[in-house]
Amino acid sequence: MVFNYLTTHRLKLCFLPLLVAIAMQASRLSTQDLHSFYLSLQKNFTSLTIFSISLILGWTLYIMNRPKPVYLVDFSCYLPPSHLKASVKKIMHHVRVVRESGKWGKSDENEYLMDFVTKILERSGLGQETYVPEGLHCLPIEQSMVGSRKETQEVILGAVDTLLRNTGISPSEIGILVVNSSTFNPTPSAGVIAIDVAKSLLQVHRNTYALVVSTENITQNLYVGNNKSMLVTNCLFRVGGAAVLLSNISKDRKRVKYKLVHTVRVHTGSDDRSYGCATQEEDEDGVVGVTLSKDLPMKFFNPKIKHYMPNFKLAFEHFCIHAGGRALIDELEKNLHLSPLHVEASRMTLHRFGNTSSSSIWYELAYTEAKGRMKKGDRTWQIALGSGFKCNSCVWVALxxxxxxxxxPWEECLNKYPVEIDI
Incomplete structure (x- = not known):
């Protein structure tokens, strides 16, 4: 606690010795000294006036141009209807039917690949109640553009409607809109980048709200080919989305949840391995899928190099690590020296909702809130990872x-969590 206080108030503490020195010096002045000082001021009234005006103008310009605080008013996560839940058994049945009815048919290779997918699903950390879009519940599956649009529309409108209802904000009051999507977009990106973009826009457009929408779309991305690295994506990605309302209006501070402290964006796309760690492409048979590199979880942790790792537990009370997969959470927990409690929100989000791409960090923050763990002054570190390779950070402080x-999204099932994840 002492360390946190010293870090937070370091600038004020630096000025304390100066103020003490001035006070001590003033206490030594005699009446004669003060009288001489007064006469000197009278003689230099013009200079003093110019100095004062310059000081006032400088302070005014600083106040007008300093970065405006950005607040998180509230956020909401989309909860799909119960009929879109898909157990591992149901997913495997659909995949088997689709493959056997296609050009692959019944074969030893097909059975081998089905066993591979089953093992991945069993070890993925996903539970039995994740959601897949309506088109993938049908037999034969419907992977049309119409189905993709329907999925995106339901997710976005569901999350935004809940957010506007909870905040009481009218759409006409929102001056900035930032939307980031995953594979239903030629340039997929991470949710924290969207927050950073909104923050920059809120420095230009004063006294307004920014709506950030982060979503995933998987209707057209069920892979039915034979490439094992592409089959893995079927076992991870699920339906999800979030809507976040930001504000730079000073009077909102009394009712908002968080203040934005930092955003950091890192992109290592100049490295070929980073650029190709997650790519959508055709396999050798012309079937489109997403390839995930095996070294994706280790992108920032070279085992041959001993890195200095700060004790992040002193700087943050809560961690929201992108629920990209069990291996990714494992690696970040180990390399950042976190406790099981620190990654509980990430593991439970992966279990309950799967990898919802850029919106996963908001399901995790919703979990922390639902558990009643977010106290005034608590700092939360959101860590979002994306293709390219991107690693983006966002720090919030609870007001x-x-x-x-x-x-x-957790209110119906919170009493079940946390659950034990089988190894």
């Missing part, structure tokens, strides 16, 4: 004891 908003 009050935060309670879960209405229609929190």
């Amino acid at each position: 009050r004891n935060v309670k879960a908003s209405a229609d929190n």
Whole structure:
């Protein structure tokens, strides 16, 4: 606690010795000294006036141009309807039917690949109640553009409607809109980048709100080929989305949940291995899928180099690590020296909702709120990873004891969590 206080108030503490020295020097002045000082001021009134005006103008310019605080008013995560839940058994049945009815048919290779997918699913960390879009529940599956649009529309409108209802904000009051999508977009990106873009826009457009929408779309991305690295994506990605309302309006500070402290964006796409760690492409048979590199979880941790790792537990009370997969969470937990409690929100989000891409960090923050763990002054570090390779960070500080908003996605199942994840 002492370390945190010294870090937070370091600038104020630096000026303390100067103020003490001035006070001590002033206490030594005699009446004669003060009288001489007064006469000197009278003689240099013009210079003093010019100095004062310059000081006032400089301070005014600073106040007008300093970065405006950015607040998180509230956020909401999309909870799909129950009929879109898909157990491992149901997913495997659909995949088997699709493959056997296609050009692959019944073969030893097909059975081998089905066993491979089953093992991946069993070890993925995903539970039995994740969601897949309506088109993938059908037999034969419907992977049309119409189906993709329907999935995106339901996710976005569901999350945004809940957010506007909870905040009481009218759409006409929102001056900035930032939307990032995953594979249903030629340039997929991470949710924290969208937050950073909104933050920059809020420095230009004063006294307004910014709506950030992060979503995933998987209707057209069920891979049915024979490439094992592409089959892995079928075992991870699920339906999900989040809507986040940001504000730079000073009076909103009394009702908002968090203040944005830092955003950091890192992109290592100049390295070929980073650039190709997650790519959508055709396999050798012309079937489109997403290839995930095996070294994706280790992108920032070279085992041959001993890195200095700060104790991040002193700087943050909560961690929201992108629920990209079990291996990724394992690696970050180990390399950042975190405890099981610190990654609980990430593991439970992966279990309950799967990898919802850029929105996963918001399901994790919703979990922390639902558990009643977010206290005034707590700092949260959101870590989002994306193709390219991108690693983006966002730091929030709670301005009050935060309670879960209405229609929190965890409210129906919170009593079940945390659950034990089988190894």
